[in-house]
Amino acid sequence: MFGRMIRGTLVRQWKKMLMIAFTIALGASLASAMLSVMLDVGDKVNQELKTYGANIKVIPKEASVLSDLYEVEDGNAGRYLKEDELGKIKTIFWAFNIVDYAPFVNAQSELDDGTEITVVGTWFNHHMDLPTGESLDAGVASMRSWWDLKEGSWLDEQTGESSDCAMIGAEAAEKQGLGAGDTIKVKGSSAEKELRIVGVYDAGGEEDSEIYCTLDTAQELSGLEGSIDSIEVSALTTPDDELSERAAKDPSSLTVAQKEQWYCTAYASSICYQIQEVITDSVASPVRQVADSEGAILEKTQLLMVLITILSLIGAALGICNLVTASVMERSQEIGLMKAIGAHNGSVSLLVLTEIFITAIIGGVAGFFAGFGFAQIIGHSVFGSAINMRPMVIPIVAVLVVIVTLIGCIPAIRMLLRLRPTEVLHGR
C-alpha cells in the first residue's frame, strides 16, 4: 500500500516532483562540480604555478653560511649535496605537496675558442618511480616553462642519447654562431665532451649565456660524479602566519604542540625543515614571493569554490522548501483524510519524506553527473585539462543532498505535523 501511494504521488505530481528533482540536481551539480574542481585544483594550480619556477632552494650548509656571512650568491665552498639522496625529497611528510624539483651542478668549462662558459647540468624531464607507486617526471622542462624556445626542442632525457645533447642560451648561441643541430666541444675541469645542440632558448636572464645539459654530463665535465650544487623545489604551500614565522626564525622556540601543528601544516618553512631532515648537510630556504603567492592563490580559489557550493546548496534548500511546502499545502485534504482515518504524524511524515527522498536520489544522481560535466568544462576552460574524478566526491555530494533535502523539508513537515483533520475536512 505504501508503495502504491508513493508511486501514485510520484506519477500524479510528476511536474512538481520534476521541479524538486531539478532543484536538487542543480544544487548537487554545482556541489559536485565545485568539489571535483576543488579537490583537483591543487594539481591544476600547481601546474599553472610551476611556470613561475621553484619556491624552495636547497644548498649545502657551508655554502649557506658563506652566503649569509659575505652575502655571496655564487660558489659552494667546495661542498656538495649527494645525488643519491634526491629521491628522499618525495618521502617527506608533505611529499604530496612537492610537485616538481630539479638538481643543479655547475661545470665551469671552456669552448674550443677559449671562451669560458658555464655548463649547467640538471634534470629536464627526469622520470622517477616513487616508493609510493606513483611516478613523477621532474625537471626544468616544467619548472622553466617561461623559457622561449628560439630553435629546436627541449632536451628529452627519456631518449638514449640525452647525455650527448645540450641546450644553449640565445646569447651564447649568437656569440658562437650556433643553432639547433650543431655540435659544440666543451672542456671541463676533468673531461671534454662533444655535445649536440637540440634547442636554443631565451630565458631573459643570465641563463642565456649558459649551456644546459643533463646532470651526468655536467658531473662528468667537472668530475663531480654523485654530487650536486643545489636543488630547486616547487612545492604547494600554505601562506605563512605568526606560527610559521616564529618557526622559521627558530623551530626550537615552539612548544611540542605548536611544533606538531607547524610540522603538520604545509608552510614553506615546515617543508624546508622536512627537506633538511632528509638531505644531509643541507639548508633549504623558501623563495618567499613565489611560496606566498602559490598558497594564497590556492587558498582563495578553494574558498571561492566553497562559497559557491554553500550558496548553491542554500538556493537548492530554499527551492525545495518552497516546492515541498506548496505540495503539502496542495495535498492538505489528502493528508487530513489520512490522519482522520487513523494515520499518525510519523507515518504521514514518512510518506512525504520518502516521496521527496526518492525524488532527491533521482535529482542527486542526475546532478552529480551534470556536475562532473560542468567540472570538465571548468577544467578545460580554466586549466586547459580534464578534472579527475575523486571517489570521495560521491559520498560528500550524497551527504550534502540528504542534508539540503532534510533542511528543505523542515517547514513542510512542521506544517504537516500541525495540520488538523478538522481544518481541512470540515472547514473549521
Place this chain on the structure above:
Amino acid sequence: MSLLELKNVYKIYGELHALDDVSLTVEKGEWVSIMGPSGSGKSTMMNIIGCMDKPTKGEVLLDGVDIAKESKKNLTNIRRDKIGLIFQQFHLVNYLTALENVMLAQYYHSMPDEKEALEALERVGLADRAKHLPSQLSGGEQQRVCVARALINYPEIILADEPTGNLDEKNEEIVVELFHKLHDEGTTLIVVTHDPEVAEVAQRTLVLRDGKLSKEIVNDHFTGKIRFDDQNPF
C-alpha cells in the same frame, strides 16, 4: 452502558459557544440524525464525537472512555479502531483506485487485505468499479466508496457528515438504503444532515440551534426508508 454519552459538553472559541452545555446519549445499534441550521454546532459536535477535536469542558464517553482526557495519539487510535467517517466531499485520494481507497483505511488500521476490501465494495454495489479512479466515478459512486472505506474496519460507530449533501435524489436514496442495511446489521449510525428527508429516516433526530440541543424527535414511524412527501415532520 451507552455506546456514546456527552455530559455537559462545551466548545468555546473566544466569545463563541459552538457547543453550549450539550448532553446526549446514543445506544449501541441506534441510528441518530443531527440536524440544525449552518453555524448551529453540528460539525463541531461531529468533530468531537469523531475524536478529531476535544471539548472545552464536559465529558465525552465513547465505549466508557472519556475521550476529552485522551492524548492526541490515543485519539488517533480510538478514531482508527472505533469510528468510520463519511464526508460530504467524499475525500477520496484521487490517485488511488476505489479498491485502494478502501484499502487505505485498512493500511492505517492493521493490514491491507484486497479480498476483504473488494467484499466491502461489493456490499455497496461497486465491485465492478473497484479498479476505477475517483475521477471515473459519479458522485453517488464516490460516496459509496466512502461508505465502504468507513465500514471496512468494522467500527463501533459510523459518523456521516452531510453524506447526501452532494448527491442527487437517486443517489441519496441509494446511500440511505446502505445506511439502512448497516443499521440492520447492528452498526451505530450518527448522521449529520441539513436534509429533513434524510434526518427523518433515523430512529431519533436531535436538533441543534446556537450550540444547544433544542429538540429531540423520536421517529415512531421509523422505516429506514426515505420519504419524499409532504408528511415530513421537519
